[in-house]
Amino acid sequence: MADFKIVIADPKEGKTFQKEVKGEQGDIFVGKNIDEKIPGDSIDLPGYEFQITGGSDNCGFPMRHGILGIRKKITLYGGTGYKGGLPGERKRKTVCGHKVNDAITQINLKVVKQGEKKLSEIFQKKEEEKPAA
Numbered sequence: 001m002a003d004f005k006i007v008i009a010d011p012k013e014g015k016t017f018q019k020e021v022k023g024e025q026g027d028i029f030v031g032k033n034i035d036e037k038i039p040g041d042s043i044d045l046p047g048y049e050f051q052i053t054g055g056s057d058n059c060g061f062p063m064r065h066g067i068l069g070i071r072k073k074i075t076l077y078g079g080t081g082y083k084g085g086l087p088g089e090r091k092r093k094t095v096c097g098h099k100v101n102d103a104i105t106q107i108n109l110k111v112v113k114q115g116e117k118k119l120s121e122i123f124q125k126k127e128e129e130k131p132a133a
Contacts, residue, residue: 002026005106006043008050010119012111017123019043029107034065034098040115045122047115054080055107057096063104064095070103071096 004026006019021029021043028042032052040048055063061071064080076082077090085091100107111119 002030002102004029004104006109007106008109008111008119009053010111012114013118013120015120017119019123029100029104030102032100034063037112038109040113045115045119047113047117048111048119049113050109051112052100053108053110055096055100055104057103058105061094061096063098063100065098067095067097068099069097070101 003020003022006021008017008019009015010017025043028038029052032038034052034054036052038050038052040046040050054065057063057071062081064074067074071094073092073094075090076093076095077088078084081093081095082091096104
């Protein structure tokens with residue numbers, strides 16, 4: 001039983017949407033790699049298809065493509081997990097592997113195939129249903 005926070009990016013609209021996934025819906029993501037495709041039906045978004053683009057674990061370390069294992073310290077000079085510095089400067093950073101496991105808390109998805117309804121319409125309805133505090 002895995003629980004994840006899903007961040008869905010829609011490149012056409014230029015917006016992101018968040019969704020909590022628990023139980024059986026979360027188990028679908030376990031064992032998947034970065035760049036794998038997920039059908040939207042598995043997370044209650046019929047007609048959509050998503051691609052896993054990254055994520056982060058419970059300590060905040062980012063997932064990085066090409067890293068095997070749960071977590072590693074590697075020397076970076078650019079890309080995911082490194083903000084930069086002087087030209088040619090390298091730094092040793094901790095990153096997560098590219099496979100989704102139980103330690104991952106956030107998964108980033110990108111829309112590959114659009115469904116019938118726009119994501120802004122789907123998530124707007126859910127926000128209106130919440131009672132005002």
